Amino acid sequence: MLKRLTMKLNYFQTTIKLIVFYSICQFFYIISNNSFAQDITIGSQIWMTKNLNVTTFRNGDVIPEAKTNQEWNNASANGKPAYCYYNFDPQNGEKFGKLYNWVAVNDPRGLAPIGYHVASKEEFEILISTLKGNYAGYDYDKTEGACKSLCSEPIFETKISYVDVGGYYDKKWVECANCKNWNNEYRRKVACHVCKDERGKYIQGKYIPKSKKKIEEKKEIGGWCGNNTTGFSALPGSSKAWGEGFYNPFQCDIWTSSEAPESKDYYGNTYRYSWKISLSCTGYSIRPMNVEYGCSVRCIKD
Numbered sequence: 001m002l003k004r005l006t007m008k009l010n011y012f013q014t015t016i017k018l019i020v021f022y023s024i025c026q027f028f029y030i031i032s033n034n035s036f037a038q039d040i041t042i043g044s045q046i047w048m049t050k051n052l053n054v055t056t057f058r059n060g061d062v063i064p065e066a067k068t069n070q071e072w073n074n075a076s077a078n079g080k081p082a083y084c085y086y087n088f089d090p091q092n093g094e095k096f097g098k099l100y101n102w103v104a105v106n107d108p109r110g111l112a113p114i115g116y117h118v119a120s121k122e123e124f125e126i127l128i129s130t131l132k133g134n135y136a137g138y139d140y141d142k143t144e145g146a147c148k149s150l151c152s153e154p155i156f157e158t159k160i161s162y163v164d165v166g167g168y169y170d171k172k173w174v175e176c177a178n179c180k181n182w183n184n185e186y187r188r189k190v191a192c193h194v195c196k197d198e199r200g201k202y203i204q205g206k207y208i209p210k211s212k213k214k215i216e217e218k219k220e221i222g223g224w225c226g227n228n229t230t231g232f233s234a235l236p237g238s239s240k241a242w243g244e245g246f247y248n249p250f251q252c253d254i255w256t257s258s259e260a261p262e263s264k265d266y267y268g269n270t271y272r273y274s275w276k277i278s279l280s281c282t283g284y285s286i287r288p289m290n291v292e293y294g295c296s297v298r299c300i301k302d
């Protein structure tokens with residue numbers, strides 16, 4: 001009896017230990033994989049505030065990076081998961097996150113960190129309709145208000161420089177190279193055509209500044225055209241086109257997990273919906289997206 005109770009207790013302790021260990025792993029997994037992405041609550045939903053930037057699936061398996069159009073096309077054609085950076089430039093990852101192909105999004109190993117999932121079409125619709133409630137006017141005014149509140153603000157950098165003002169040029173005496181060795185007799189007969197027999201002249205010397213003027217230049221270096229009052233921080237991360245190059249430059253284009261049964265590609269693959277915010281941050285659309293394309297991913301809490 002006592003032995004059985006001890007065994008039960010041991011089993012219980014082991015379970016607790018495993019849960020604690022698992023939670024710690026999960027904590028570090030989220031930190032290491034998504035650069036301290038934070039959550040925000042909008043209505044009944046909890047969203048990550050950054051596009052997904054993970055390089056592994058939930059089980060730790062590595063997602064291959066496509067570094068060229070060819071690598072991207074091969075992955076999609078062979079049904080292999082892949083991600084790439086906008087313009088294949090890893091520096092864009094920190095800001096925009098990665099662009100994943102649909103195979104990666106749909107992989108059974110799980111792309112979203114544990115506790116989160118790739119948001120569905122319906123969840124994006126709920127997000128917009130929740131925010132539209134905050135604005136008055138016609139439907140498009142409400143939509144504009146909602147979209148602007150989801151998009152990041154423009155980021156400015158102020159460059160400060162100083163210019164010299166009110167200064168003067170120092171005068172500098174320069175001996176005439178043409179006539180400096182002439183004797184006086186020769187000088188009386190011939191006029192030097194360079195210095196007119198002054199044996200040199202004052203020329204403009206160094207600039208002596210008296211005061212400096214501060215110049216401030218405000219330059220837009222990133223962000224977008226929203227007001228981000230929600231903190232959702234949508235960014236124009238573009239999307240990867242099938243074939244060559246990138247699509248929808250400077251537009252937010254995020255995969256939803258939902259099938260678009262009305263559209264199929266040449267190979268018979270069913271499209272999935274993606275959620276796009278227009279260039280001006282004033283409107284959005286949810287449209288069928290070819291599964292060979294690449295989009296950003298934004299996760300929502302389970």
Ligand SMILES: [Zn+2]
Nearest residue numbers: 176179192195
């Ligand atoms: Zn001279």
